[in-house]
Amino acid sequence: MGQMTTLKDISAELGLSVATVSRALNGFPEVNARTRDRVTDAAKRLGYRPNRVAQRLVTGRSGMVGMIVKLKADMTADQTFFDVITGLTAALAARDVDLVLAVDQHADPTVAYERMLERNVVDGFILNAPVPDDARVAFLQERAIPFVVHGQTATEVDYPFYGIDNRAVSADAVGFLTALGHRRVALLNGDVRWSYAADRLSGFRDAMAEAGCPVPDAFISTERPSESYGYTAALAMLSGRAGPRPTAMICGSTLIAAGVLQAARDLSLSVPADLSVVAHDDALPQLRAIAFDPALTVTRSPLRDACKPLADALIDHIGGAPAKGLQTLVRAELIVRNSTAPVPDTGVSRWPST
Template structure:
């Protein structure tokens, strides 16, 4: 049904070897022959059989991506964004994406399964943990991969990350300059590397301004509306002592929950409480549409896709991991959800 090298060879009275070479741009084939082969390939609508290619060459032009499945898939919004963009870029290079969700307790299991099938050239990881067992496993198996984000400080793999330390630092600096002294952090999931970096940036910057924050002013959790709402309600209840006058949120969704919590408590933004979030520029809930418009640190997830794909391609071609590492700086966009601290609330906790 589908045309093969043999078909083209038969058509032109050539061997499959020559046809293969002609199509793959080897130098030792006559220009006229090559033209004829290319014409025939076009005419017969020839497409190389990936499986056969991989079987002999060891390359399949397929890479894998595994989604951590959580009860609420909301945590994977970022995953999806990356996957879409990545796939688009990889498709340009005729590389396919094999997708699998992680349904096991063991996060390494899906990688083991996929690698065992012997069918993939490499992997893209996202949302790395602080000490990520997947990274350890892939390194151990010698499988090429790139990471969106990065785990520890000494990474020996290609990655594209944003400067999460700076995310917190810039936000805290703004709030401190506005006079806030009681600042809370609605952080991401506890084990995630980015959360850790944001937390460190948060604490270090507070310290730089001579502040500290009680432990109850920091919450970890899946960055969704619920998390923002429940944490906001609790923090603003006064149960923990004087409530925060400002919040850092790990995402715009969390901020939405915080707006709701503030409203429930009869507080207005930004007069009673300032809110600032990190904005991945997901299309679902735009920071600019908030009322009042949300102040954010911003680093569009989508910007990571092309660099990540390119890093992977270059890695597969044998490039040095160390030369494929990028850290991107977020920008700060001041809108209307942040303002000077309220009169009489300038005291630290």
């Protein structure tokens, strides 16, 4: 089958040396303008495509980065996963890098990385869903493998990351709600084993404390985000068996909020008149916060926004750029819609107790 045309072919065709052809194609300044034209012309004419493998052999880079996703029994990742992969591969492709994907089914999170490194085919990794004191971070740092973390809050680290300020997410939501007079605010958080949820929780506690609002234990729940979790948790909190009910809820995701709204509906509670709801919105196409009824007030930071910065940070870091300049912590945007309102007059919700 059709042999690839190589630098040698071009050099033979033009009576030049391979070195000059290489330089001409790579835009080195010392090659004569006319020669460069002849070379680029011949390259196009002969359909030259550089052999990446050869390039990589000499540059020592593979031009691929790895990503290893954890297979969870529940597969919650899926919703966000596809979206992230899409943006990521696009951003990587723009810089001529490919993504090698593996799924980890192992208990020890590092073995999958070890395996991929062993096959020594990737220049670096994209780490997602970090946990506090992530074992993978230690593993990769020890081996001096470049990586970038998606979703990171601690800023005092020496590797690149892109994340949202999750403490601020909670603080902003709390600040907004307390300004509306709410004092009994509940948090329907994600699973605190993940850093993002842990940070939201601590941000929530601190902000509530600062606002002088006590937070009963019953007002905080943490679980993997799902609609049914939102539904049952909200139902439990709103039943008011364990003291006064919350007048506002902060949801870890729009999915949870969907369950909360359903629960409110089933209890004949009006949102926002009886209950204010704020959710964090990753801007997934399937769950458009603006399409909720009522339209959700959210702290918003599109997941897709992370992809390009992540890809670029990793590639730059592999290229030798120091981590310090490749750390981004964005502040989520508070978007006020119709699911929030001032606290009901009495301060105690007005519906009959169940």
